[in-house]
Structures are given as structure tokens and as C-alpha cells.
Amino acid sequence: MTGDEKLQAFITRIAAPELVAIARHWGEARNGKRMPAWRDIDPVKIAPYLPIVWSWRYDRENDTFIGRLAGDAINRTFGKSLRGARLQDFFSPDGFPKVYQRHMRIIGDPAFSRDHGAVFHHVDGVGLGERIVMPLAEDGEHADGVFGATTYDLSQIAPVKGVKYAFDNLEYLPV
Numbered sequence: 001m002t003g004d005e006k007l008q009a010f011i012t013r014i015a016a017p018e019l020v021a022i023a024r025h026w027g028e029a030r031n032g033k034r035m036p037a038w039r040d041i042d043p044v045k046i047a048p049y050l051p052i053v054w055s056w057r058y059d060r061e062n063d064t065f066i067g068r069l070a071g072d073a074i075n076r077t078f079g080k081s082l083r084g085a086r087l088q089d090f091f092s093p094d095g096f097p098k099v100y101q102r103h104m105r106i107i108g109d110p111a112f113s114r115d116h117g118a119v120f121h122h123v124d125g126v127g128l129g130e131r132i133v134m135p136l137a138e139d140g141e142h143a144d145g146v147f148g149a150t151t152y153d154l155s156q157i158a159p160v161k162g163v164k165y166a167f168d169n170l171e172y173l174p175v
Helices: 004-012 015-032 047-052 072-078 096-108
Strands: 055-059 064-070 111-122 125-136 145-158 173-175
Touching: 004 015, 004 055, 004 111, 015 047, 015 125, 015 145, 015 173, 047 072, 047 145, 055 096, 064 145, 072 111, 096 111, 096 125, 096 145, 111 145
Parallel strands: none
Antiparallel strands: 055 064, 055 145, 111 125, 111 173, 125 145
């Protein structure tokens, strides 16, 4: 399967039109490489979706992810910016291991990921939505960061009890 076919297989699994557009931009930004670099992502081309995007770079020396940026909607959801934050400092001690494992798989395989369901905790419950994560590679070949986007509907805040969490609906596809 070619890189374009793998990307298309990933895109066909995505429900949210905003996330489809972001994944397509990731594919265009590759410009013949296996994966795009952070500098290849063009904010002008995904301007309508900037509030829902976020990115982390992998610091191999310290085995951690450092926040690059998050859009306004993501920052509001967390009540803080991830820019410059270490992953383990940004997420709660119970949430960090799952996020770290997902990010490591995305850069290690490398792989795309998609999940849906309860994508974040809220004071009154959980926000329901969909999330995609794609690898980034400064050299175009060896993943060293992640680029993602998360949609959610605040009108669908669900009580925590009985909700299927996004990590329960997590799937990976090869890049």
C-alpha cells in the first residue's frame, strides 16, 4: 500500500469534516516525503480549523513531549496553554500514561490515530467528539512529533457514568 493509499484509508475512517480537511492538509504538506515537518504545516491553508489543532514535539534526550501550540478552543477546554509544557506536567497523573503511550506509538510505528467518544473531562461530565493524531518528521522520514486536532460538541456534555471514553475507541493505521 502506498503512502497516499494509507492516508486515504485513514481519511475514510474520519467522521468530522474539519478533521478530514486537516488530514488532507497533512497529506499535501508531505510534498513527496513520508511525513511532513512542522514547518510544512501551513496555517493559512487550515485557518478555519486552527482553533481545534494542537501539536507536540518529541524530546528524545529527555524522553518527553514538549507542547508546540494549541488552538483557542483547545486552550479553553484545558484552561491553559500547552505551549512549552512537558506532557507529564500538562496532563493529570492518571491521564498522562495513556496520552504518552499513544504519542509514542504514533512516532514509533509511525501511525495515524483516531478516536471518538468522550474526548475530554469537563466539570459537569465529559465532552463528546472525535480526535485525530498524525506524525511529523523534520527529516520527512523519522517521526519526531505529533500534529492533531479534536472536535467536540459542548451541547453533548454527558455524565461520566456509562460513557465510552475516546481511548476505548482508539484505532491506529500505518503511515
